[in-house]
Amino acid sequence: MPVINMDELTDKDKAVMEVTQLKLEVKLERWLTSKCCEEVKDYIQAGEEEDTLVKGISEDKNPFKEKGGCVIF
Amino acid sequence: MGEMEELRKEMENLKDQITAARKTFQDTTLQEAASGVTVVGRVQLKTRKTLRGHLAKIYAMHWGTDSTLCVSASQDGKLIVWDSITTNKVNAIPLKSSWVMTCAYAPSGNLVACGGLDNMCSIYNLKGKDGNVKVMRELAAHTGYLSCCRFLSDTEIITSSGDCTCVLWDIETGTEKMVFAGHQGDCMSLGVSPDFKFFISGACDFTAKLWDIREAQCRQTFSGHESDINAIGFFPNGNAVITGSDDATCKLYDLRADQELITYQDSSIMCGVTSLAASKSGRLLLAGHDDFNVNIWDMLKSERVGVLAGHDNRVSCIGVSSDGMACCTGSWDSFLKIWN
Numbered sequence: 001m002p003v004i005n006m007d008e009l010t011d012k013d014k015a016v017m018e019v020t021q022l023k024l025e026v027k028l029e030r031w032l033t034s035k036c037c038e039e040v041k042d043y044i045q046a047g048e049e050e051d052t053l054v055k056g057i058s059e060d061k062n063p064f065k066e067k068g069g070c071v072i073f
Numbered sequence: 074m075g076e077m078e079e080l081r082k083e084m085e086n087l088k089d090q091i092t093a094a095r096k097t098f099q100d101t102t103l104q105e106a107a108s109g110v111t112v113v114g115r116v117q118l119k120t121r122k123t124l125r126g127h128l129a130k131i132y133a134m135h136w137g138t139d140s141t142l143c144v145s146a147s148q149d150g151k152l153i154v155w156d157s158i159t160t161n162k163v164n165a166i167p168l169k170s171s172w173v174m175t176c177a178y179a180p181s182g183n184l185v186a187c188g189g190l191d192n193m194c195s196i197y198n199l200k201g202k203d204g205n206v207k208v209m210r211e212l213a214a215h216t217g218y219l220s221c222c223r224f225l226s227d228t229e230i231i232t233s234s235g236d237c238t239c240v241l242w243d244i245e246t247g248t249e250k251m252v253f254a255g256h257q258g259d260c261m262s263l264g265v266s267p268d269f270k271f272f273i274s275g276a277c278d279f280t281a282k283l284w285d286i287r288e289a290q291c292r293q294t295f296s297g298h299e300s301d302i303n304a305i306g307f308f309p310n311g312n313a314v315i316t317g318s319d320d321a322t323c324k325l326y327d328l329r330a331d332q333e334l335i336t337y338q339d340s341s342i343m344c345g346v347t348s349l350a351a352s353k354s355g356r357l358l359l360a361g362h363d364d365f366n367v368n369i370w371d372m373l374k375s376e377r378v379g380v381l382a383g384h385d386n387r388v389s390c391i392g393v394s395s396d397g398m399a400c401c402t403g404s405w406d407s408f409l410k411i412w413n
């Protein structure tokens with residue numbers, strides 16, 4: 001299957017492609033943003049406690065802990 | 074001329090219909106929905122490791138699925154596979170073309186890939202019989218630079234290109250299986266869904282597109298950015314998309330609502346976003362900018378809660394390991410840093 005060369009398409013070809021695509025997208029079934037926001041919030045809150053970058057990690061449990069060396073206070 | 078006029082009118086009409094439809098489903102914003110949530114405390118990540126070895130700008134990095142090994146690509150003409158815990162270089166692979174723009178680690182850990190101004194995606198086998206890492210395939214067909222690549226498996230990889238298309242390749246035969254055309258500007262970045270059924274692409278036409286891999290079909294198009302989208306990724310649950318743009322903002326688009334839920338922006342941030350990654354739970358968004366910094370956002374409250382400052386030049390790439398334990402940044406200063 002040859003790669004489509006966008007340079008070879010005429011302006012009309014590109015416009016037809018876009019209209020065809022828009023006709024598909026106009027028919028999409030959409031959810032209310034309230035439902036989607038709830039899901040995003042629930043997902044985040046379910047995983048937050050285990051999220052190292054949010055909660056931090058103790059030195060002894062950190063696989064990336066710096067070894068030895070001097071600590072300047 | 075009449076035909077183009079008609080097509081343009083039809084286009085505008087359809088776009089207006091889509092805008093109106095999206096409005097009727099917009100009954101709240103993420104900020105309103107999260108109004109009862111307390112903002113995350115100040116996030117202060119420390120550099121735990123610095124990976125030194127590249128001799129020129131680093132353009133890309135990608136974590137392996139084991140959360141320990143990672144691969145980086147630099148315009149010094151090398152791909153380096155690092156053990157991020159020991160900082161040892163597991164492999165240093167010399168490239169035919171030093172103009173590399175992207176790299177990827179296969180989920181299996183067996184292969185890595187890279188590409189750039191050579192318009193090709195080169196696949197390397199890390200587990201060859203004699204221990205030497207060699208080019209396994211050179212995937213050539215794009216007529217523009219390779220901006221990004223991501224493995225679906227050891228036999229399939231998806232690439233995005235400056236020729237405005239994305240391609241699904243059969244690695245064994247070295248041929249194109251599917252072509253994803255529709256963007257009207259260079260494709261800059263791509264991300265694969267957690268279930269491997271979809272991928273998203275961000276382009277210089279300011280839009281992001283969601284593609285059904287098996288049907289080679291664009292399912293949804295997201296607009297709103299005012300400049301090129303340089304970075305894109307799935308929100309960890311696979312139902313939303315995060316984009317980063319030259320317009321200095323990041324956006325979160327929900328796939329089911331088919332629209333933007335929130336924009337992460339601040340009047341003090343004027344530099345384009347080069348790279349982004351979400352923390353494991355999705356609470357934090359780390360965004361790398363042209364101004365050498367990485368901004369850390371609370372994704373629910375849309376507030377900046379931290380900054381990673383440590384590089385002496387542009388942060389070109391960023392990735393959070395799959396177990397969420399650390400974040401890696403790569404920079405034009407030639408170093409990679411591991412933070413947590």
